[in-house]
Amino acid sequence: FGRMMVVFTGDLYQYPPVRGTPVYSKVEERTPIDDHNLTKRLGRMVWNTLTDAICLREQKRMEGDPEYGEAVQRLCLRQCIPEDVSLLNERV
Numbered sequence: 304f305g306r307m308m309v310v311f312t313g314d315l316y317q318y319p320p321v322r323g324t325p326v327y328s329k330v331e332e333r334t335p336i337d338d339h340n341l342t343k344r345l346g347r348m349v350w351n352t353l354t355d356a357i358c359l360r361e362q363k364r365m366e367g368d369p370e371y372g373e374a375v376q377r378l379c380l381r382q383c384i385p386e387d388v389s390l391l392n393e394r395v
Contacts, residue, residue: 326349
């Protein structure tokens, strides 16, 4: 980015974009080279040039409810236990 600092923020565990594909998605080699696919390829190339990342691991939003925070963490990793299902069903 020409010595310019760029900061990307987000949660890669969230749902993918409603339209299109995430910039980090692999683009098939045999796709036709049109404007849409060219944009996807460029996005992937930019994503792959990123060299540093800071991962925030401490959940502040749910620190007052650690049981719920742990259940949500397991949910986003698709590692729910039966107690998580019960806890989440109680809150619906």
